[in-house]
Amino acid sequence: MKRPVSFDIEKRDEKSLARAGTISTPHGDIRTPAFIAVATKATTKGLGSFMYEDMGIQGIIANAYHLYLTPGEKIVEHAGGVGKFMAWDGPTMTDSGGFQVFSLGEGFGKVVSKISIEDVPREAGVAVYDEDVATSHGKLAIVDDEGVSFTSHINGSLHRFTPERSMEIQHALGADIIFAFDECTSPAADCVYQKEAMERTHRWAKRSLAAHRQNIGANMRQAIYGIVQGGRYEDLRLQSAHELAELDFDGFGIGGSFSKQDILGILEKVNRELPEQKPRHLLGIGEPEDIFIGAAAGIDTFDCVLPTRNGRNGTVFTHTGKTNMERSEYATDLGPIDTACDCFVCKKYTKSYIHHLFRSKEMLAGVLASAHNMRFLTRLTENIRTAILEDRLSEYAREFLGGYKK
Amino acid sequence: MKRPVSFDIEKRDEKSLARAGTISTPHGDIRTPAFIAVATKATTKGLGSFMYEDMGIQGIIANAYHLYLTPGEKIVEHAGGVGKFMAWDGPTMTDSGGFQVFSLGEGFGKVVSKISIEDVPREAGVAVYDEDVATSHGKLAIVDDEGVSFTSHINGSLHRFTPERSMEIQHALGADIIFAFDECTSPAADCVYQKEAMERTHRWAKRSLAAHRQNIGANMRQAIYGIVQGGRYEDLRLQSAHELAELDFDGFGIGGSFSKQDILGILEKVNRELPEQKPRHLLGIGEPEDIFIGAAAGIDTFDCVLPTRNGRNGTVFTHTGKTNMERSEYATDLGPIDTACDCFVCKKYTKSYIHHLFRSKEMLAGVLASAHNMRFLTRLTENIRTAILEDRLSEYAREFLGGYKK
DSSP: OSSEEEEEEEESSSSSOOOEEEEEETTTEEEEEEEEEEEESSTTTTTTGGHHHHHHHEEEEEEHHHHHHTHHHHHHHHHTSSSTTTTSSEEEEOOOSHHHHHHHHHTTTOOSSSSSOSSSOEETTOOOOOEEEEEEEHHOEOSSSOOOOEEEETTTEOOOOOOOHHHHHHHTOOOSSEEEOOOOTTTTTOOOHHHHHHHHHHHHHHHHHHHHHHHHHHHHHHHEEEEEEEETOOOHHHHHHHHTTSSOEEEEOOOOOOOOHHTTTHHHHHHSHHHHHHHHSTTTTHHHHHHHHHHHTTTTTTSSHHHHHHTTTTTEETTEEETTTTTTGGTTTSOOTTTTTHHHHHOOOHHHHHHHHHHOOOOOOOOOOOOOHHHHHHHHHHHHHHHHHOOOOHHHHHHHHOOOOO | OOSSEEEEEEESSSSOOOOEEEEEEEEEEEEEEEEEEOOOOOBTTBGGGGGGGHHHHOOOOEEEHHHHHHTHHHHHHHSSSHHHHTTOOOOOOOOOOOOHHHTSTTTOOOOSOOOOHHHEEEEETTTTOHHHHHHHHHOEEEOOSSSSEEEETTOOOOOEEEEHHHHHHHHHHHOOOOOOOOOOOOOOOHHHHHHHHHHHHHHHHEEEEEEHOOHHHHHOOOEEEEEETTTTOHHHHHHHHHHHHTTTTTEEEOOOOSSSSHHTHHHHHHHHSSSSOEEEEETTOOHHHHHHHHHTTHHHHHHHHHHHHHHHTTTTEEETEEEEETTTGGGOOSSSSOOOOOSSSHHHHHHHHHHHHHHHTOHHHHHHHHHHHHHHHHHHHHHHHHHHHHOOHHHHHHHHHHHOOO
């Protein structure tokens, strides 16, 4: 069977698991390592798809949970799928919605990408992932072996996802790469529950895969990635990777971690369990220093809300570290956000102007800062790719991180 | 003396006062009639100057009151003037801040451009222009013959503008075209007060002009327009036009009306009092039907906040009239906002997608709708210009307005 998405490794780094490759999709290629823009509701916040080329965006990842709730997967399907809906010709992915079903809404996990909640209570069989959300919206996610029942973060209405239903939704959304439906556990979950959830995730992975392969139409144009789970337990993560590796997925996502410390240290070991010839996507990690760790551990694609979330609050990436555009010293600074940046914002606008826009709470402030941040991360992965191809990844990492203050 | 801004009339309409011309400024030409984009705080809200070319924007008008308060005119001057500050190479104007000083803040006049307040109380010598603003911010504008003392809408701090100070600020802001400092009276003002205010405005016009001409540097690179006042009284408006016409202004603004009904009916008479060879700018009027009235009455340039203000609340212009993108019928509509539009939004995005963005309260919604609206109005004035040049303005007006539901 000719797969809709293929992966070619062009070059392997000699000192790490890093590789440079090309993911070929029905909507074009992704040169890896690559940063995939998060377009949860089929929009990268203030950044329209008309700006993607300028920002070097190669692909987007939308979310099945959000698009199922609004506008509904049928509307997106009617428009010709998520890419056409948002007027983006290039490669697309959809996350299965597992994380969102369990985390219940976007108010969750604001600090570090989507992996920030800590010490959230969990009772057997009933995961309440965010006290605030649960209180303000009365939200719950009730897991059983068949699937999960949950309430909408928008209006509290009751819904149910199963692996089969998630596939049906993702088939309607029509992205080039879709993800298996997984259970995302609380960071407070103990090892016993985590193992139980992981095993359920593996059963759901098989059911997702079967539901996808049975749909010949979708199977011919959409690839499916399995998601490695196991929370913060190394042995479970390795077991999860090992078991999923046996399945007929087109690639793998590594996700469901609520703290990047849980996952970054064992990423290399996890990736060693996964088939080398298949692409690997690290969900929700986007700090520059973490992208270096991920790339060296053999990650091919990354996604994260950081560029737009940071951008909206004025935090911008520069080659010397992050800073906030509201700082008084920028009021009269006629330089660009980052002297080393090639983005249209840095070519055109001064810190003085962007500072004024943030101080005046002007809408354009977030647009410009987000656009810069997005380009900063797509360019970082472009540079990592070039460094791999030129056999100087560790030198480039040293050079970049030497000047970058975390 | 070679003036920094000149105006050439290329063609006069035979049936009306309409004319097509070119305003030449140190930063390029404005082909008239033209719609000038409002960039109050040196930003057209969600629309960056990087999008201006696509939207057919020929010039912007910023505001001396707002830029004086934040970031301060010195900061804009340090950046090289308002155009450079906002990274816009083309022609620029600054309004003197008269209207804003008296209307006290942007919460004012939300309904129709900046000319919507009605029946606002005024006591002798103390104009309190907006009950809400006055109550919530404790704001006042106290007029004397020398100038006006007022409190900031941002923090209530006390400030004072005189014609000379307004010129000084506008010289620092450095726009190609600046406006004389005027007193903008309450729509509830009686004829006696209105006449007194008009006469003061004329004295201020002479002082503005003198202060501008004395500054040789600014005088060589900035043109100055006088502002016709007179409120809703036809005799005062005509007297104002007649008296200002005698002064050595480079052009004229017609402003200070709080209801477009006050001004549109007498616009032709007002313009007949003004020198034919000088350009005329109508402040704060932007509805398509009013642009036709203005153009036929001999107006060369228009400005209005409508495209972005409407855009942010989902109201879009189409060739059949205005509509709101949140209407349910658009949920599955795969057509563009306006089938007759040539803007990048209409080329790329569907009503279905834009409807989804508005329903989801996504930032991109307002950006796309504002961009479309801006192009709709710049194109309308382009079409009016072409119609004048081709001797078919009245036919074009009939054709456009015949299909356009107000």
